Amino acid sequence: MGSPKVITNIAALLSLRDLGRTDPAVRVPPLLIIDSPLADLxxxxxxxxxxxxxxxxxxxxxxxxxxxxxxxxxxxxxxxSGVREISVNTDNRLFDHAPRSDT
Incomplete structure (x- = not known):
């Protein structure tokens, strides 16, 4: 997927999220998972x-x-601030090594 398409898709998802904030009939899950948003940039x-x-x-x-x-x-x-970065490499392919959250 090229960068213009990625950015357009993210913008559409964020627009739906904003619409869901103002219109309770628009139900949008509070979780957004994005794979490779920086690809091809x-x-x-x-x-x-x-x-x-x-x-x-x-x-x-x-x-x-x-x-x-x-x-x-x-x-x-x-x-x-407030961002947790978890590196994954050949030794740590899963999130077993990720720090535990206190909350």
Whole structure:
């Protein structure tokens, strides 16, 4: 899937989420799982990559019950408050090594 399609799909899902906040008849689950949202953005469009990451983090932390899980091949550009980054590699293919949540 190319980057324009990924960004369009994410924007559509976030729009549905926003509609669900204003119209109770629109029921949207509070969990969004995205596989490879940064695919094909590469180093060529680094600003779009950062805007997409920032948008997803803002959406997940805006006070409306929503959790976002994004699987990426790249590390985040810097630490974000409230974001847990779990690395998976050939030694740790599952989440057994992930830190436990206190809540």
């Amino acid at each position: 590469g180093a060529v469009d680094r600003s779009t990559r950062h805007r997409l990451i920032d948008t997803l983090i803002d959406v997940a932390s805006d006070g409306y019950a929503c959790q976002i899980i994004a699987a990426t091949n790249d590390l985040l550009p810097h630490p974000y």
